Amino acid sequence: MGNVKSVDRILSKTAQILPDKTVMYYENESISYSQLDKEVNNLAQGLMDFGLKPNEKVALVLGNCPNFVRMYFAILRAAGTVVPLNPLYKADEIHYILNDAKVKLLIIDQELLPMIREVRAEKSDLNIIAIGGRKEEGIVSFEELLKKEAEPVDRNVEESDLAVCLYTSGTSGRPKGALLSHGNLIFITYALITRMDIREDDHNLCVIPLSHAFSQFTNMLMPIFIGGSFTILPRFIPNAVLSEIASKKISYFCAVPAMYSALLAALSQEHNYDMSSLRICLSGGAPLSVEIIKEFTKRYGIPLVEGSGPSEAVACIGSYQAIKPGSVGPALDGVNVKVVNDHDQELPQGEIGEFCVQGPNVMQGYLNLPEATAEALRGGWFHTGDLAKIDEEGYVYIVGRKKDMILVGGMNVYPGEVEQCLFNHPQVLEAAVIGSPDKERGEVPKAFIVLKRQESAEPKEFILYCRRHLANYKCPRQVVILASLPKNPTGKIDKKQLA
Amino acid sequence: MILAKIKKIVDQQFIYEGELNERTKVIDDLGADSLDIPVMVNAIEDEFAIAISNEELFKIRTIGDLMNIIQDKIPEGMNYGKC
Numbered sequence: 001m002g003n004v005k006s007v008d009r010i011l012s013k014t015a016q017i018l019p020d021k022t023v024m025y026y027e028n029e030s031i032s033y034s035q036l037d038k039e040v041n042n043l044a045q046g047l048m049d050f051g052l053k054p055n056e057k058v059a060l061v062l063g064n065c066p067n068f069v070r071m072y073f074a075i076l077r078a079a080g081t082v083v084p085l086n087p088l089y090k091a092d093e094i095h096y097i098l099n100d101a102k103v104k105l106l107i108i109d110q111e112l113l114p115m116i117r118e119v120r121a122e123k124s125d126l127n128i129i130a131i132g133g134r135k136e137e138g139i140v141s142f143e144e145l146l147k148k149e150a151e152p153v154d155r156n157v158e159e160s161d162l163a164v165c166l167y168t169s170g171t172s173g174r175p176k177g178a179l180l181s182h183g184n185l186i187f188i189t190y191a192l193i194t195r196m197d198i199r200e201d202d203h204n205l206c207v208i209p210l211s212h213a214f215s216q217f218t219n220m221l222m223p224i225f226i227g228g229s230f231t232i233l234p235r236f237i238p239n240a241v242l243s244e245i246a247s248k249k250i251s252y253f254c255a256v257p258a259m260y261s262a263l264l265a266a267l268s269q270e271h272n273y274d275m276s277s278l279r280i281c282l283s284g285g286a287p288l289s290v291e292i293i294k295e296f297t298k299r300y301g302i303p304l305v306e307g308s309g310p311s312e313a314v315a316c317i318g319s320y321q322a323i324k325p326g327s328v329g330p331a332l333d334g335v336n337v338k339v340v341n342d343h344d345q346e347l348p349q350g351e352i353g354e355f356c357v358q359g360p361n362v363m364q365g366y367l368n369l370p371e372a373t374a375e376a377l378r379g380g381w382f383h384t385g386d387l388a389k390i391d392e393e394g395y396v397y398i399v400g401r402k403k404d405m406i407l408v409g410g411m412n413v414y415p416g417e418v419e420q421c422l423f424n425h426p427q428v429l430e431a432a433v434i435g436s437p438d439k440e441r442g443e444v445p446k447a448f449i450v451l452k453r454q455e456s457a458e459p460k461e462f463i464l465y466c467r468r469h470l471a472n473y474k475c476p477r478q479v480v481i482l483a484s485l486p487k488n489p490t491g492k493i494d495k496k497q498l499a
Numbered sequence: 500m501i502l503a504k505i506k507k508i509v510d511q512q513f514i515y516e517g518e519l520n521e522r523t524k525v526i527d528d529l530g531a532d533s534l535d536i537p538v539m540v541n542a543i544e545d546e547f548a549i550a551i552s553n554e555e556l557f558k559i560r561t562i563g564d565l566m567n568i569i570q571d572k573i574p575e576g577m578n579y580g581k582c
Contacts, residue, residue, distance in 0.1 A: 266537075464516050
């Protein structure tokens, strides 16, 4: 399929070759390749009838379900750009992104409509397609679009056209939209398939949110590109995952470290699930402890490999034939990696520096942020912000972060974004947020606050305040109120003393 | 009675606004993430001596959903009453 230029055309090709094969399972639903391709076509025509023009951005706020897959491919077939948003985001976060990306069309689960009531009132030009069956004034029903029969949609899409705009938390306090082209997605997906040796007869379990780039690549694009199949679970429930692996004979599984930890705990109980169908497991999103790898491999003999994939440039993944615990593997074929010092000079093998990536996997830039783009892509290399070392065989070991970031169960949280939210609270004078160790999630945000003079408040108030404005995983789990925050000689908050 | 027992468990695990009631949303109002829910449900299974299936777990959106599941499962003659 080397001459196919767009992601959705790869679905069409797979549907021509394997029309009757089931591509995805969800609850009692099973969808064949030909059915998916036809539905994608109907929906693409519906989006075009709705006025979607080439290169316009469409926001997708859906949990894990087949409609995410349908709409993702339909937007691409209509030559639009998908802006997948975490359904856990709060109204403020969604509002900011809709404005930043100039989104005029939003596709959302009907259950989430009340949450965006204010956004709708302020953005009168926003068109909404809701998934959920009920009819509502000013809202187009997804189910009606799906039923409309359409002629084959044939909008021209080039490899260089934008496919997705992936919002990542930003150090400055606001999320940034990383722009990836069809060429980026095609290159990365095939490179992952090759490295992981994914086959047509593989069946994977999709449990990580599809709004996350890691899940889009490993759970949706990889099987569709290779003619495989996948089962979607709406959310992570350890026993449900184990039950699905056993009953659906799942052969590869991708999760974040916190999930592997929870699965091992669930497996240590009285349950006895048959895991023999699993031949490969992948972990990403956060560092995986060597203890988990050893325990998993010892108990099941299943290779558990680690990958490193910032949304901006999925770069490395372990090879299950040659795992080095603690390493995220060598660079994908066709991708160059190096580590550099603070002057961007390349460091020798084994030395720790900032991890940089170059190749067809690297994003096109950040939306509306030319300075941040130039900074991140300086010298023709994407600077990941990760601190890493590379061994003599080219295996990469991520050892820390150059940028201030907290990894909560595989989700990036920038303290600056949480601190910004706390600063908006009328009683807060100063705020500092750090990562606090958490057994299940790796880390959770912990806030230290100084109140304005003569103010008094309970820590709980600030947790609830954050929860009104930020996705739950970004909110502090603990708040400590102090008389002052420790500072270094230049007056900057010294977070090391808070840890 | 069911709600009071759920409240005892929820209060140990979550920080939330207002009074816990049938309309309280597990994710939006309690701030639960996907790792919190199995912990809460395990405690509820122990408290009421019941087993909640995976299918039922996926359907829990509110405390009311949870109360209905518990009500259907507790043995006859052990009527806790919803409140």
